[in-house]
Amino acid sequence: MQCNPAKQSSWNMLSLFTNSGMLFLEISLVALILQGNNATGSGALTRTFVISGIIVAGDMLLKAIYVFGFGVPLFINDHGKGNRVKWGLWLVHKLLLSAVYGFILFMHHSKWRERLPARPAFYKYICAMFLLSVVSSFACVLVENGAGLSFWLFDFVAVCYHSLYLPLLYVTFLADFFQEEDMRPENVYYAEMKDAGFFDADWD
Incomplete structure (x- = not known):
């Protein structure tokens, strides 16, 4: 649904966190399984979350700059x-x-x-x-x-x-x-x- 123009900031924030959360889940799943037999214990989870966190943080920062800095309507159709x-x-x-x-x-x-x-x-x-x-x-x-x-x-x-x-x-x-x-x-x-x-x- 198209959001109300008066609530674009809220919609952008919600969409940004939702998309970043989904991307974090995607990357974490792939990274964890690709570790194979080495994916045991807290060390594997730590490596997975660090890798996923760095990638998602960079992606989230880039999108935030374009949405809130340059006014590019990434999440508004x-x-x-x-x-x-x-x-x-x-x-x-x-x-x-x-x-x-x-x-x-x-x-x-x-x-x-x-x-x-x-x-x-x-x-x-x-x-x-x-x-x-x-x-x-x-x-x-x-x-x-x-x-x-x-x-x-x-x-x-x-x-x-x-x-x-x-x-x-x-x-x-x-x-x-x-x-x-x-x-x-x-x-x-x-x-x-x-x-x-x-x-x-x-x-x-």
């Missing part, structure tokens, strides 16, 4: 007007996320696969986030070029992201764990190793 600075920033943001997720997928299908965690659910999550980032980047390009339905596509992706991200985490990482027949740890570990290909005859 002015349909019908293509602000090139605004959509250029969003395009760079989405492309960076696409590059990170795409690089992880590339490594998963390359000779460096052994350096990544053997968790099939993690790669399903990466595929979903990569697809979401690519579609969002495409929507930004369409908006910059004034294409029809471009605002609708960007808004649709944004709604899907904010409303379905937490359900995606549950379905991907937690749903199987809470099923009654999979509550025994040995069954969970066996299922993950089987999905990762540990019991394939040609696995090396």
